[in-house]
């Protein structure tokens with residue numbers, strides 16, 4: 001058994017762990033960062049993430065004429081969250097987020113030399129209930145990967161680097177407690193195969209969420225969505241397995257709202273899978289028709305992104321569809337197809353201004369070609385009968401008929417061709433609304449019919465539900481201290497980032513305004529460091 005001693009132990013080397021380690025070194029504390037993966041795991045999911053953040057009343061918004069305020073953001077947040085009377089800490093974290101995100105995230109990141117793309121996006125506008133009243137989604141120039149690399153480098157080159165001990169390939173399995181206070185943790189050193197024990201004055205859990213373990217996702221699947229889907233893609237990482245949530249519960253910490261999760265509706269098999277069941281989350285194509293497994297248009301409310309991700313996921317889950325289809329053509333795909341994450345946004349990730357500008361104007365044919373060539377969920381064909389045949393071959397049944405496809409697509413196309421003055425289809429009305437905001441205008445076709453022979457070939461994308469973020473988790477107060485059964489903090493124990501449901505054990509409630517996750521990691525990590533460091 002290997003023994004270690006430290007002042008502050010941080011379990012998990014993702015974004016939350018890195019930010020708290022940095023801030024604790026700044027405050028002169030001795031820190032041990034424990035990560036179950038090797039050096040390549042440092043940064044966690046933030047190395048793959050896109051880098052969109054919901055921020056409120058920033059100088060960038062003001063420059064674009066967006067008049068935002070913490071009060072307006074809170075009212076939007078509460079509308080999506082639908083907190084219950086007992087959700088005291090989630091609600092306090094929501095209030096803290098809208099009030100502090102610009103100073104503690106936006107300005108803090110700018111202090112590290114990071115910049116945001118000067119076009120704020122308008123996502124999650126709301127469908128059944130109001131969402132973002134204004135554009136708030138700020139994208140880091142360089143993506144989340146660039147941000148994380150900068151913070152990681154700052155940690156490794158910190159003037160007080162001697163105070164940082166890095167334990168890689170060490171997997172924490174249990175927390176230790178002596179009376180009222182947490183005293184450290186124990187686990188397995190995977191490199192040597194020996195157990196280890198670590199004593200610490202404070203311990204910070206930064207091990208991520210639960211959505212990397214599909215069995216656990218199904219166990220906590222929201223009841224109102226019916227039986228959990230047999231087919232789910234993993235859009236998180238297997239290390240997000242919830243074992244630290246269990247360890248926290250075993251020593252008396254509260255874990256709440258694991259049924260709250262932020263899943264996506266347009267998952268496809270990842271073209272470069274890193275683990276079994278690895279999924280890629282597509283930003284759904286707005287002009288495409290979204291069909292059920294038998295080729296009928298989803299309705300009466302059509303599925304279209306930009307309004308409510310949760311409603312889309314709920315609609316698919318409640319219908320128990322094993323998959324859905326998006327039908328489009330190549331011209332639409334080139335203009336609108338996008339995928340979330342650093343990997344498939346190379347122009348932004350590599351900070352290539354010219355390539356980014358070109359893509360905004362001309363679309364992204366490279367992504368379309370890559371997915372057509374390497375993703376098994378993409379098929380293309382020149383005619384509807386041939387497309388239907390390929391869809392059936394992919395699904396392994398005969399559920400799709402070209403006649404049904406034609407019956408669904410033709411009236412939609414015909415409305416477009418009649419001219420904007422006569423549009424009365426809900427999807428077309430919403431496309432018109434989306435195109436009024438410059439951020440969406442460039443990335444949304446100007447009413448492109450699907451069966452237009454000049455815009456082919458036709459493309460079908462088979463979509464699966466995909467897991468991503470855990471928005472429930474370990475219950476914490478505004479200092480990120482873990483709360484126990486009596487509602488009191490457990491001495492010496494903190495939880496941050498996704499492990500804490502981004503604050504309070506679920507500050508998003510039932511639905512996120514989107515992009516509240518990376519920023520939530522930074523806010524909760526800084527709160528813990530402030531409290532420990534004082």
Ligand SMILES: Cc1cc2nc3c(=O)[nH]c(=O)nc-3n(C[C@H](O)[C@H](O)[C@H](O)COP(=O)(O)OP(=O)(O)OC[C@H]3O[C@@H](n4cnc5c(N)ncnc54)[C@H](O)[C@@H]3O)c2cc1C
Nearest residue numbers: 012014015016036044045050051052172208497498517518
């Ligand atoms: C493709 C993709 C795109 C995304 N895009 C966005 C976006 O645009 N905006 C946004 O806000 N969010 C986005 N997210 C979500 C965001 O990246 C995550 O919520 C965030 O990075 C979580 O950070 P974390 O530090 O809390 O946890 P993680 O990144 O999960 O890190 C936890 C770390 O703890 C380690 N660990 C786990 N268990 C143990 C243990 N027992 N012992 C030791 N170590 C352990 C893990 O190996 C891991 O390195 C995206 C996520 C993905 C995957």
